[in-house]
Amino acid sequence: MNDRYEHWQAAERLALTLIQGGLQRMAARTLAVFLFTDQESVTAGEIAGQLEASAGSVSGAIKSLLTVGLIERLPSPGSRREHYRLRDDAWATLFTGQNTVIQAMLQAAAAGIATTDEGDPAHQRLTQMHAFYDFLLGEIPALLHRWHQQTG
Amino acid sequence: MNDRYEHWQAAERLALTLIQGGLQRMAARTLAVFLFTDQESVTAGEIAGQLEASAGSVSGAIKSLLTVGLIERLPSPGSRREHYRLRDDAWATLFTGQNTVIQAMLQAAAAGIATTDEGDPAHQRLTQMHAFYDFLLGEIPALLHRWHQQTG
DNA sequence: CCGACTTTTCAGAAATTTCTGAAGAGTCGG
């Protein structure tokens, strides 16, 4: 029950939380490695070893983390292995990813509104839904601005 | 391709979006029914008919929607069937549900911080993560306040 | 270019999630 074990434990717990937050299982575990490693950057092979997972599944996880912008590929200095690390604004990025969902909600609501008449209960409900997500979308830029100001 | 069909189409599309947003499949489809129905309230049986799903799965979906506070059970006036309807503040509630995730993230980060020493790269990364979610959690009350003010 | 090493791809396997159907529990009118 040394430090190394505690790290592993905390990392796996965080991975579970990330899964709850919507990430895929292996992507979440991979992200946990990026958080808990003592190195500045890690390679796919190191992650696979750490997680006792196949190179294939790690490859897929890295791909998805790159796509959503949580990690970045580093210019590899004379090495065959690709190095990756957590991006500085990873958490803000993860949060911003909700925008996509919100916009989809807005679109879905709008589509529903278009198929109903102005007196319908359904019309009213969909309008309320639209109003909320419209509000939410509008608030996000200012919120992120406040965050960047607080840190910067 | 009449109105009824368009409704079904729009409802199913919205259900898919809700699934993306983290709801379970049947819960999402059920919520879509609550949105698109022309009635003030619906029964479990009506939902099952609408979705061509079993009573069992609808029962489970309603249970979970009740738990997260998206719908409410109405006092049934002299009927054996329970009536349900979408709650007024359903969308704000759905959004607030993210709080749980954020708090879990905070806890996970804190646990990680506790197992690392102050100079470690891991310590720094976990601290940044903690700072962001702490900020986020703090912003939510004011945000919801603005929303209620805007509508009220 | 070659050889050694690493990453990516992908078909099939494994695991997990989700749904169904039937039995049982609950509820209301009579």
Add this chain to the structure above:
DNA sequence: CCGACTCTTCAGAAATTTCTGAAAAGTCGG
């Protein structure tokens, strides 16, 4: 209380998601 109807529970089936292992592709030093 009884009978009719509705809702809930839960074990097993179905569907979906996720992982693995091996082959192929890519990359770098020499």
